[in-house]
Each structure stands twice: as C-alpha cells, then as structure tokens.
Amino acid sequence: MTLYNNIFETVRMIEKEKLDxxxxxxxxxxxxxxDSSGDKSRQRIYDKITGYAQNLVKVGDQIExxxxxxxxxxxxxxxxxxxxxxxxxxxxxxxxxKILDKAAKEVGVNFIGGxxxxxxxxxxxxxxxLIDSIxxxxxxxERVCSSVNxxxxxxxxxxxxxxxxxxxxxxxxxxxxxxxxxGCAKLVIFANAVDDNPFMAGAFHGVGEPExxxxxxxxxxxxxxCAMEKVxxxxxxxxxxxxxxxxxxxxxxxxxxxxxxxxRLGVPFGILDLxxxxxxEIGDSVARILEEMGLEACGTHGTTAALAMLxxxxxKGGIMASSSVGGLSGAFIPxxxxxxxxxxxxxxxxxxxxxxxxxxxxxxxxxxxxxxxxTKESTISAIIADEAAIGVINNKTTAVRVIPVHGxxxxxxxxxxxxxxxxxxxxxxxxSSEEFINxxxxxxxxxxxxxx
Amino acid sequence: xxxxxxxxxxxxxxIIHGVSKVLVDYNVSVEDINQTILKGxxxxxxxxxxxxxxGEFNTFxxxxxxxxxxxxxxxxxxxxxxxNYMHNI
Numbered sequence: 001m002t003l004y005n006n007i008f009e010t011v012r013m014i015e016k017e018k019l020d021x022x023x024x025x026x027x028x029x030x031x032x033x034x035d036s037s038g039d040k041s042r043q044r045i046y047d048k049i050t051g052y053a054q055n056l057v058k059v060g061d062q063i064e065x066x067x068x069x070x071x072x073x074x075x076x077x078x079x080x081x082x083x084x085x086x087x088x089x090x091x092x093x094x095x096x097x098k099i100l101d102k103a104a105k106e107v108g109v110n111f112i113g114g115x116x117x118x119x120x121x122x123x124x125x126x127x128x129x130l131i132d133s134i135x136x137x138x139x140x141x142e143r144v145c146s147s148v149n150x151x152x153x154x155x156x157x158x159x160x161x162x163x164x165x166x167x168x169x170x171x172x173x174x175x176x177x178x179x180x181x182x183g184c185a186k187l188v189i190f191a192n193a194v195d196d197n198p199f200m201a202g203a204f205h206g207v208g209e210p211e212x213x214x215x216x217x218x219x220x221x222x223x224x225x226c227a228m229e230k231v232x233x234x235x236x237x238x239x240x241x242x243x244x245x246x247x248x249x250x251x252x253x254x255x256x257x258x259x260x261x262x263x264r265l266g267v268p269f270g271i272l273d274l275x276x277x278x279x280x281e282i283g284d285s286v287a288r289i290l291e292e293m294g295l296e297a298c299g300t301h302g303t304t305a306a307l308a309m310l311x312x313x314x315x316k317g318g319i320m321a322s323s324s325v326g327g328l329s330g331a332f333i334p335x336x337x338x339x340x341x342x343x344x345x346x347x348x349x350x351x352x353x354x355x356x357x358x359x360x361x362x363x364x365x366x367x368x369x370x371x372x373x374x375t376k377e378s379t380i381s382a383i384i385a386d387e388a389a390i391g392v393i394n395n396k397t398t399a400v401r402v403i404p405v406h407g408x409x410x411x412x413x414x415x416x417x418x419x420x421x422x423x424x425x426x427x428x429x430x431x432s433s434e435e436f437i438n439x440x441x442x443x444x445x446x447x448x449x450x451x452x
Numbered sequence: 453x454x455x456x457x458x459x460x461x462x463x464x465x466x467i468i469h470g471v472s473k474v475l476v477d478y479n480v481s482v483e484d485i486n487q488t489i490l491k492g493x494x495x496x497x498x499x500x501x502x503x504x505x506x507g508e509f510n511t512f513x514x515x516x517x518x519x520x521x522x523x524x525x526x527x528x529x530x531x532x533x534x535x536n537y538m539h540n541i
Contacts, residue, residue, distance in 0.1 A: 004486045004497050006539040011458055011528070065510055068530035249538045256537040320541070 009249075017226045018284045019250060020070040021257050022219040022277045024060055025198035026053050027205035027270060028212050030079040030114075038088035042099040045084070049076060049103040049112075052212050052267070057108040059264045067260075069253060072219075076104060077203035078114035086126025093130050097137035097144045104143040111186075113203035115146040118193070121155040121442075131161075134168050138183035139175035145201035151191035151388035153395050157443040159385065165189050166381030166437065170404060173373065177406035180414040184403040185368065189384050191391030191398045196271045197327045202364075202399055213270035214262050215327060218254035219277045220246070222284045224314075228292045239293060240313045247274065247317025255322045273327030274318035275363055276310075278338035280421035286310075286331050287340025287350075298340055299350025307331060308361035328397055330363025336416060336423035337368050345424050352426050360390045365399040370414040370425045373406040380404065382433035385443075393446055453502045454483070454532040457516065461525020463494040471498070471527060474515045479506040494525070499532065 013019040028049055035041035057074045064071045078100065085093045097115050104112040115137055117127040134146050148165060151157035169184055176183035188202035195206020198215035205213075227246040231239055254272045262269035278286045287298035290306045311330040319325050333355070335341045344350035352369070359365045365387050371380075384400045391398030405414040408425055415422045459471060468487075475482065484499040505512065513529050520527030 003499075003535065007456055007458065007497050007535050010535050010538055062510075065513065066531050067534045068528060069534060252538045253534065256533060 013220075013223050013249070014069055017220075018222040018281065019220050019253065020072050021216060021254055023073040023075055023198050023200075023217040024056070024071060024257070024261050025075040025077055025203055025215045025217065026056050026212065026267065027077045027196065027209055027215060028052050029205055029209060030081075030084045031207070034084055034087045036087055036089065038085070038090045038095060041084065041088055042095060045078075045096070046099050046103050049078070049100075050106050053107040053109065055265060059261060063257060063260050063264070067257065069257065071257065073111070074109050075198070075200060075203065076107070076109050076112045077198070077205045078112065079205050079207065080116035080118055081114055082117035082124070082126040082130035083207065085130065086124065091129060093133040094136050094140070097133065097141050100144050101141035109143070111143050111145050111200040113145040113147065113200050114205060115144050116148060116204045118149045119158055119161045120149050120152040121158060123161070131164060131168060134187060135171040135175050135183065138172050138186050145186045145203070147188040147190055147193065147202045147204060149190040149193035150384065151392050153192060153392050153449050154445055156445040157191070157385065157388045157392060159437070159442055160440045162381050162385050162388065163378075163437050163440055165384055166377040166379075169380050169402065170377050173404045173406050180408070180416060181373070181403050181405045182416055182420075185401065185416055185420050187401065189400045191388035192396060194327060194397055198273050199275065199277065199328060199332075201401065209270070210268060212267050214258065214265065214267050215270040215273065216254050216258035216261070217273040217275060217277065217327065218250050219275070219284075220250040221276045221278045221286050221289055223250060224276060225283070225285070225289045225292050228289065236293070236309060240309055243310060243313035244317035247314045248321045251318035251321035269324070271324045271326030272318075272322040274314055274322070274325055274329040275327070276314055276331040278332060278334065278341075280337055280339050280342070282339055285338045285340035286333055287338055287344055291340065297347060297349035298344040299354045303354065304357050304361055307333070307358050311362055328363045332364055332367065333358055333362050334368035334401075335426075336370065336414070336421035338421075342421070342423050345426060352428055356386060356390075359387060359398055360394060364397060365391070367399065367401050368403070368420065368423070369401070370403045370405050370423050371428055372409045372425055373404050374409070375404045375428060376432070376434065378432065378434040378437040379428060381437045385437070389443070395448075455500050455502050455529050456532050456535060457498040457500055457527065457529045459494065459496040459520070459525060459527050461494055461520070461523075463489055463492055464523060466523070467494055467525065468496070470519045470523065471516065474512070474519060475500065477515070478512045479504050480512070500529075
C-alpha cells in the first residue's frame with residue numbers, strides 16, 4: 001500500500017504542484033581550443049560543443065517521456081571565453097559569442113553560458129576585451145549568456161571592475177532598447193561565482209572542472225508550498241521539518257534523472273543543484289511559500305527570517321538525497337520570474353532595499369530586477385558593490401542581474417516573455433554614489449579570508 | 453524494466469478492458485493492481501513488467517494516452533524507478 005501512496009504523491013507533485021527538472025546543463029571544457037588563430041580556435045569550439053552535446057536534447061526528451069517528469073531546459077556551459085580567446089590576439093571577442101550561439105542552435109539548447117571573465121583581483125588582457133565585447137555579444141546573439149566575477153572572499157572586491165560593469169550594463173541596456181533592454185537579462189555580475197552552477201544566465205564551466213560533465217538543477221516551489229499548506233498554524237520548527245522532507249523528495253527525482261542522463265550520454269554526473277527556482281506561472285513561486293508561512297505579503301517585516309529558514313531547510317533536506325550537491329543550492333528570489341514577487345512589488349510590499357536584505361540569506365542575489373532606464377552608471381556600480389560586499393563578508397555567492405529598462409521609469413512595466421517573465425520597474429535611492437565608485441581600486445579581502 | 457500505469461477518471465464501463473487490450477498488444481504483463489472508486493472517480497494503479505514488451509515505449513505510452521482521451525480519462529505510464537527513488541534512499 002505504501003508504494004501506491006507514494007505513486008499518488010509523486011503523480012500529484014508532477015501534475016498539480018509543477019514538480020520538474022529545471023535544467024540539465026552540460027559543462028564542456030574549451031581549454032584545448034585555445035589557438036593563436038581566432039578562426040581555428042572558433043572552429044574547434046564549434047566542433048567540440050556540437051560533438052559532445054549532439055544528443056543532449058534528444059536524451060533529455062526521451063527521459064522526460066519515460067519517467068513522466070518534465071525536463072524544462074537543456075543547456076550548455078563552457079570555460080570562460082576570456083581564457084580561451086585571449087591567445088587569438090583579436091581585439092574584440094564578438095565572433096566567439098557568434099560561434100557559441102551557432103553551436104547552441106545546432107544542438108538545440110536554449111541557452112549557452114560562459115561568455116565570461118573572472119576578474120576578482122584584476123584584469124588580464126583577455127578579460128578586458130571580453131568585457132568590452134559583452135554589449136554587442138548579448139544584443140546580436142540570441143542564446144549566449146554572460147557573467148563576470150568581480151569579487152571573492154579570498155581576493156576582495158575589484159572596484160575597477162565594479163565601475164566598468166556599471167557602464168557595460170547601461171551599454172547593453174541601450175543596445176537592446178527595442179526589447180525592453182532584454183540583453184541585460186543575460187548578464188550576471190558575481191561575487192564568489194561557483195564553477196558548477198547549472199542555472200542561467202550565470203553558468204560557466206570552471207577551470208578545475210572535468211573535460212565534460214552533466215549538472216542538474218531541480219525545481220519545486222509549488223511542491224514546497226503545497227506541503228506547507230498541510231502544517232498551517234504549526235510552530236516553525238515543524239514547518240522546517242516539513243520543508244526538509246519535501247526537499248528530499250524533490251532532490252531524489254533530480255538525482256535519478258541526473259544519473260540516467262549521465263549513463264545514456266556516457267558523461268560523468270557532476271552535481272545536483274538544490275535550488276528552488278520559480279517561474280512566472282501561478283503555483284511556482286518562492287514568494288508564495290514565504291506568505292504561506294504567515295506573512296501578509298512577501299517583503300514585509302519577517303520576510304528575511306522566513307527566507308533564511310526556507311533556504312536552510314531546503315539544503316538540509318536535499319543534501320542527503322544526492323551523491324553530490326553543488327552549484328548555488330538554495331532558494332532563488334528573481335523578481336520577474338516569480339509571480340508572487342511581481343505582485344508584492346506591485347502592491348508596494350517589496351522594495352529594492354528589502355530585496356537586498358533578503359539576498360544576505362538566499363542563494364544568489366539581486367536577480368531579474370527592472371530599474372529606471374535613466375539610472376546612472378555609478379548607481380548600478382554601487383548596487384553591484386553592495387551585493388558583492390554581502391557575498392564577500394558572508395562567504396557566499398551573490399550576484400546582480402538588474403535591467404535598467406531604456407526609456408522607461410518607475411510605474412511602467414518591462415516585458416521579457418517566457419521564463420524571464422515581466423515586472424514593474426522598481427524605484428532606487430536617488431542620492432549619488434558617484435564619488436565613491438570613481439575612486440576605483442580594490443576593497444581588500446576580509447580578515448576571515450586568512451584561514452591558512 | 454517495470455512501469456506504473458495510473459488511471460484516473462469518471463467511472464464507466466470498459467476502462468480495465470481498454471487498458472488491458474493495449475497491454476496485450478504490446479505483450480506487457482501485469483504484476484499488481486490496486487483499484488478503487490473515490491467519490492465516483494475510478495482510480496487504478498498497475499505495476500507492469502515491460503521486460504518482454506514488443507514495440508517501443510513511446511508508442512506504448514501513446515496508445516494508452518489515446519485510449520484515455522477517447523473515453524475522457526487520464527491514463528499514464530511511467531518507469532517505476534521514479535516512484536521508489538523519490539521516497540527511499
């Protein structure tokens with residue numbers, strides 16, 4: 001009888017509560033594609049990606065059919081292109097972005113991540129060229145995603161890079177102004193970026209990673225929310241237990257699918273990322289979980305505590321369910337991709353500053369937030385600096401993915417479509433941070449980084 | 453390889469007959485059945501053995517779903533591992 005109860009529960013989770021595998025992401029090392037000729041390097045990149053990933057989508061679809069659990073995205077992450085393109089001697093890496101886009105289209109994945117640079121301590125020649133190529137790359141390719149790591153707990157914060165990224169974000173927003181500055185949705189600025197993150201837009205294949213690997217990201221905010229409806233009014237430690245048990249089950253589904261994909265593709269299974277990743281669909285929201293705990297609206301006082309408990313319980317539940325947990329692992333709080341967050345912003349419950357506080361306990365950061373198009377570069381840089389400081393001091397990954405929507409202001413709405421969603425433009429503090437950002441230099445690593 | 457067939461829908465004549473016919477066509481044997489009527493809704497779970505199945509899993513699945521659509525009920529088949537794996541270590 002237990003088996004049949006389990007079957008009922010699993011079917012309900014998939015059909016009613018939107019349990020799915022959010023992404024299977026193949027990480028591919030491009031280190032052996034480095035060449036003094038850009039053309040040769042790009043040819044090797046194309047051949048390598050289309051070789052390893054040729055069956056990724058087909059195998060993903062087949063497994064989805066057999067197990068009856070939706071696998072929403074199939075994606076690819078590659079070695080940060082700044083490292084690969086540098087030897088070519090070219091002074092613009094747009095052609096590298098184009099070849100990634102072409103390879104992604106050939107194998108049928110919807111995003112490819114790794115148009116990236118790691119500059120937490122300073123710029124190498126290739127890093128600066130890559131960063132300067134980002135606005136054009138994101139505007140003129142469809143599937144390429146970009147990320148830049150500007151800080152780490154070990155290195156501190158590279159404030160020259162912070163300043164530069166404010167300008168790059170504004171330039172990207174301007175170039176894609178006809179699509180509500182959509183280009184910025186494909187650009188993530190990290191502190192303490194991880195090498196094995198399967199989620200876009202921040203995925204890249206770290207240099208310490210194997211030749212090729214499959215990482216899996218699960219989802220399941222809807223399942224957690226439904227599980228919590230069964231413990232209405234109970235004390236919070238009971239709620240935490242309930243979340244743990246649910247996270248365990250979600251993670252097991254991910255582990256099974258990860259193993260199966262790995263076996264069929266003949267590629268090692270890397271990590272399972274335990275993140276609760278929302279979508280704009282009703283019933284797939286992290287904000288609604290927080291509200292289910294007893295908050296009138298996400299963003300009110302108590303939200304940070306509720307999110308901290310959720311994030312921790314998800315990790316505790318998932319960690320035993322998988323042979324290898326990694327990536328970002330926690331609850332994501334993107335605004336435009338979460339129906340409950342959007343509604344909390346619309347009714348005035350959730351402000352930018354509260355979101356920043358929430359990022360100190362969630363798994364990533366200020367994610368998918370539309371801000372006024374006339375926001376100054378230095379203000380964007382200052383937002384990045386604040387977020388990096390939270391990550392560096394607390395030894396965690398933080399990220400900024402803000403979209404200064406060109407030509408729009410507070411009270412208007414940005415529309416991105418699909419998984420990226422839509423959202424009202426949020427107000428920022430109007431006082432200037434310009435002199436602070438113009439200083440540049442570096443914020444040294446914190447005292448607790450000296451652990452050796 | 454084993455599978456679980458779940459059938460849920462308004463009770464009517466011929467549900468088990470229709471599902472079984474597809475099983476016979478594909479040479480799939482039934483190892484266990486659990487069936488009940490919940491508030492007028494026919495609910496059935498079948499554990500089936502797919503080891504000697506003749507034909508492809510995806511056409512088998514399609515045939516079951518087609519039968520379900522014909523009489524307005526939901527008929528699904530999934531590999532058994534997902535149910536065990538999610539609830540046990």
